[in-house]
Amino acid sequence: MKTDVLHAVRLARLDLTLVGRNTTVLFNVMLMPILIAAVYSTFPVGETAGVSGRVFVLTGVPGLMLAFAVFVNLVNAFTSRREELVLKRLRGGQPSAAAVMAGSGLSALVIFLGQVVLLGIWVHRFEGILPANVPLVVLAAVLGVAVFGLIAAAFSGMTPNAELAQVTVLPVLLVMMVAAPVAFPADALPGPLAVVAGLLPVTPIVEMMRTGFLGANHFTGGGEKLTMVEQWVGALPSIGIMLGWIVIGALLARWLFRWEPRHG
Amino acid sequence: MRTPQLADATGAVLDGLDNVIEVGGLRQKYGDFEAVRGISFTVPRGEIFALLGTNGAGKTTTMEVLEGYTPATDGTVRVLGLDPVKQHRELRPRVGIMLQEGGFLGDLTVAETVGLWKGLSEDAGRPVTLSGGTELAGGFTLMGRVRRVDRAIMGALELVGLEKKARVKVKQLSGGQKRRLDLALAVLSGPEVLFLDEPTTGMDPEARRTTWKVVENLRDAGTTVLLTTHYLEEAERLADRLAIMHEGRIHTHGTVDEVVATSGDMITFRLPGVSWTFGDLPTLDGVAPVLTYDGGGTEVGYTLAGTDTATRAHAALRPLLAWADTRGETLGRLAVRRGTLEDVFMRVVGEV
Numbered sequence: 205m206k207t208d209v210l211h212a213v214r215l216a217r218l219d220l221t222l223v224g225r226n227t228t229v230l231f232n233v234m235l236m237p238i239l240i241a242a243v244y245s246t247f248p249v250g251e252t253a254g255v256s257g258r259v260f261v262l263t264g265v266p267g268l269m270l271a272f273a274v275f276v277n278l279v280n281a282f283t284s285r286r287e288e289l290v291l292k293r294l295r296g297g298q299p300s301a302a303a304v305m306a307g308s309g310l311s312a313l314v315i316f317l318g319q320v321v322l323l324g325i326w327v328h329r330f331e332g333i334l335p336a337n338v339p340l341v342v343l344a345a346v347l348g349v350a351v352f353g354l355i356a357a358a359f360s361g362m363t364p365n366a367e368l369a370q371v372t373v374l375p376v377l378l379v380m381m382v383a384a385p386v387a388f389p390a391d392a393l394p395g396p397l398a399v400v401a402g403l404l405p406v407t408p409i410v411e412m413m414r415t416g417f418l419g420a421n422h423f424t425g426g427g428e429k430l431t432m433v434e435q436w437v438g439a440l441p442s443i444g445i446m447l448g449w450i451v452i453g454a455l456l457a458r459w460l461f462r463w464e465p466r467h468g
Numbered sequence: 469m470r471t472p473q474l475a476d477a478t479g480a481v482l483d484g485l486d487n488v489i490e491v492g493g494l495r496q497k498y499g500d501f502e503a504v505r506g507i508s509f510t511v512p513r514g515e516i517f518a519l520l521g522t523n524g525a526g527k528t529t530t531m532e533v534l535e536g537y538t539p540a541t542d543g544t545v546r547v548l549g550l551d552p553v554k555q556h557r558e559l560r561p562r563v564g565i566m567l568q569e570g571g572f573l574g575d576l577t578v579a580e581t582v583g584l585w586k587g588l589s590e591d592a593g594r595p596v597t598l599s600g601g602t603e604l605a606g607g608f609t610l611m612g613r614v615r616r617v618d619r620a621i622m623g624a625l626e627l628v629g630l631e632k633k634a635r636v637k638v639k640q641l642s643g644g645q646k647r648r649l650d651l652a653l654a655v656l657s658g659p660e661v662l663f664l665d666e667p668t669t670g671m672d673p674e675a676r677r678t679t680w681k682v683v684e685n686l687r688d689a690g691t692t693v694l695l696t697t698h699y700l701e702e703a704e705r706l707a708d709r710l711a712i713m714h715e716g717r718i719h720t721h722g723t724v725d726e727v728v729a730t731s732g733d734m735i736t737f738r739l740p741g742v743s744w745t746f747g748d749l750p751t752l753d754g755v756a757p758v759l760t761y762d763g764g765g766t767e768v769g770y771t772l773a774g775t776d777t778a779t780r781a782h783a784a785l786r787p788l789l790a791w792a793d794t795r796g797e798t799l800g801r802l803a804v805r806r807g808t809l810e811d812v813f814m815r816v817v818g819e820v
């Protein structure tokens with residue numbers, strides 16, 4: 205166990221080094237999410253759920269940044285490393301399978317948390333808002349990285365090579381962009397769609413992030429102030445949905461993830 | 469005959485385990501295609517065992533089962549008395565693997581790659597004990613920070629002759645240099661068992677000799693080595709024992725001498741004229757000759773396969789010379805030569 209943790213940390217540091225050495229990856233993983241946040245924040249006018257539209261978007265946009273910083277990043281990393289037989293070599297070396305996966309997840313978490321911190325500074329600097337519940341924000345990030353890391357592992361299993369990774373990630377990206385309640389509250393979608401959107405893993409993350417930043421009810425309500433206890437109680441269904449997705453993601457990854465390229 | 473001692477019920481390895489690698493009736497299928505068709509061999513501690521075979525013989529497949537990548541379709545395999553798949557966690561730190569190809573991160577430098585492997589090994593409680601003659605200092609250059617390269621890393625690079633490439637990106641190495649880096653990684657943590665899949669493919673002759681030396685030194689220090697190769701010379705030079713593998717089966721195995729002995733000794737000579745037939749010539753050691761006619765003469769060849777490998781050539785020459793004396797013939801270009809590994813190999817792969 206201790207060995208696995210040491211290995212995971214070492215491999216995470218390796219991942220971060222390698223992100224810095226590859227311009228394409230650097231752009232996709234580091235700049236793209238910030239760009240998305242910047243672009244989304246220019247859309248809204250007026251007020252949504254008790255805050256300015258821009259604040260509403262900025263506090264929820266981490267749900268979408270996750271798509272690039274974690275999902276696209278890891279599908280690409282897993283697929284290209286499988287193609288280059290790096291995964292095979294690692295599995296034959298000292299680290300266990302769990303440590304290899306955890307290492308990639310950990311590096312993605314560091315990158316994503318870094319971006320959330322940047323966003324926090326941005327929101328504070330220009331909107332004068334300090335995050336109300338940092339642990340809730342961090343928990344949302346951890347759960348988000350876990351779910352999308354596992355789904356990325358599963359999707360990389362369905363991706364024959366690194367070039368096609370750009371294509372296989374599209375369905376997930378599209379669903380996230382459409383369904384995530386970034387620009388408007390989840391219940392603004394028509395009835396059944398709202399229910400579906402609420403069950404997708406991206407919605408609980410957006411809502412936990414937003415509530416964590418603003419200290420107000422963005423789970424079921426329209427932005428009424430909540431006490432710390434009420435924030436956590438309000439987050440429970442979202443946490444439950446995320447835990448459910450972790451199980452689903454783990455099963456999918458187990459079923460679909462491949463350590464080696466297909467033969468011939 | 470050695471008696472294998474298996475791990476006891478708790479999976480702990482008993483002292484005095486003789487056969488470090490045991491393969492019994494191994495079969496391996498990919499879908500309907502059977503790549504390995506029931507092979508058995510054992511490798512005692514401190515021995516180099518070579519699987520010699522053409523491409524597609526099933527060598528890599530066999531290695532990967534032993535390395536724990538996939539469970540065997542059928543049959544048993546044990547490495548250090550452990551099941552390579554079920555007891556992978558226990559086995560992993562004690563085994564060094566050189567895969568047939570690839571698996572490097574091209575953006576890392578050579579020293580960083582070794583450093584990564586060294587770190588992973590240390591994390592697992594196996595410190596690297598190699599020590600090089602020098603170390604490279606870290607510092608700042610126009611291109612950014614360069615990291616220090618410590619003596620352990622340099623030691624590994626010196627071992628395989630890559631010390632001058634420490635700061636080169638792995639993607640800029642030649643094929644042979646990558647193989648050498650691969651070897652450095654495989655031996656880094658002082659493994660008890662070393663799996664080398666075509667270790668010298670793509671190397672120049674000098675690098676190949678260096679590699680052989682490294683492997684021999686490890687063997688002399690007690691490491692057990694299983695290697696695959698399609699170079700006869702490599703098997704002949706390195707292997708304490710070898711097996712010739714073809715289409716998923718082992719056809720011959722033993723020490724190089726034992727295997728070569730099965731190929732028989734060759735006696736060849738030339739007779740004038742093209743009117744010779746089998747009936748004219750004697751049988752030697754129970755073998756009839758093979759005749760080929762060319763350029764107005766007859767080439768005669770015998771392959772002696774008698775069981776007394778040390779004396780059969782001598783024993784066959786006596787009646788042959790007596791026959792020549794009686795007939796008043798001179799045996800032109802008379803040659804006696806021992807069979808070679810190549811003869812056996814070619815016979816096994818069906819090209820003779």
Ligand SMILES: Nc1ncnc2c1ncn2[C@@H]1O[C@H](COP(=O)(O)OP(=O)(O)O)[C@@H](O)[C@H]1O
Binds near residue numbers: 498525530
């Ligand atoms: N993953 C695989 N799926 C299907 N067939 C395979 C696979 N790996 C190897 N083979 C086939 O199995 C046979 C043995 O391959 P291999 O073990 O790589 O041989 P060698 O290492 O002796 O060249 C070959 O015919 C090869 O095409």
Ligand SMILES: [Mg+2]
Binds near residue numbers: 527665
């Ligand atoms: Mg092979």
